[in-house]
Amino acid sequence: MRCPVCDIDTEVALGPPREVTVGTIGAAVERRPLVRCHDATPADVVGAAMEAVDASVPRARSRLLRADVCRSCGSGLTMPVRRTARTVTVEDPRMPIVTLHLDLPMTRCGECGVDQVPSRSHEDLTVVIPALFASPEEPDAVGPT
Numbered sequence: 001m002r003c004p005v006c007d008i009d010t011e012v013a014l015g016p017p018r019e020v021t022v023g024t025i026g027a028a029v030e031r032r033p034l035v036r037c038h039d040a041t042p043a044d045v046v047g048a049a050m051e052a053v054d055a056s057v058p059r060a061r062s063r064l065l066r067a068d069v070c071r072s073c074g075s076g077l078t079m080p081v082r083r084t085a086r087t088v089t090v091e092d093p094r095m096p097i098v099t100l101h102l103d104l105p106m107t108r109c110g111e112c113g114v115d116q117v118p119s120r121s122h123e124d125l126t127v128v129i130p131a132l133f134a135s136p137e138e139p140d141a142v143g144p145t
Contacts, residue, residue, distance in 0.1 A: 010035045012042065012095045020131045023124035026103035027132045033095050041133040048092040049100060049129050056088045060107065062119030070109035071116055081105045081118055100132070 014031035021027075033045045060068035060077055068077045084106040090098040104125065106115045117125055 006037060010037050012036075012045075014096055015039065018132060020128060022128040022131055024105050024121045025124040025128045027128045028101045029132055030099050030101075031096075032133065033098055040135055042095075044092065045090075045095055045098070046130050046133050048095070049088075049090045049098065049133065050126075052088050052090040053100070053102070053125065053129055057086055057102065057104070057125065058114055058116040059122055059125070060116045060118050062122075068107070068119050070112060070114060072114045073109060073112040075109055075111040077107050077109060077116075077118070079108050079110055081107045084115065100129075102128075 012033050013036050015034040016032065017028065017030050018032050019026065019028040033041060035042055058071045061071055061074075062068055066076075069075060070077060082105070084104060086102045086104065088100045088102065090100060104117055105121050107118050108115050
């Protein structure tokens with residue numbers, strides 16, 4: 001993979017664990033992939049993690065001025081939101097396998113039973129993954145919890 005700092009091809013190693021919380025969502029990675037030359041996370045890792053989370057964690061559809069609806073069947077979501085733990089495996093042939101642990105709010109559809117993240121937490125889910133892989137020294141990085 002290419003180093004985001006010096007832009008050379010280098011090996012990816014597994015670094016220490018990291019945890020962050022953004023709004024309503026907590027995320028942890030057991031071993032953070034880092035390029036050996038600068039201990040930085042390659043951009044490809046963040047992209048692969050975002051794709052894995054998008055594929056594994058359904059998001060409710062929001063409606064203007066009304067309650068969320070189920071992503072799967074379109075029914076209104078009336079069940080209460082509860083904290084849920086989800087594990088997401090990130091597999092990419094260019095890097096070691098990475099396991100993410102997410103603590104997030106989810107609501108279950110009363111019609112089809114699909115658990116999904118309510119719309120008020122969509123932005124948090126979008127931001128938490130880049131924050132998890134950001135270097136602690138970066139000024140816009142969210143601090144560990």
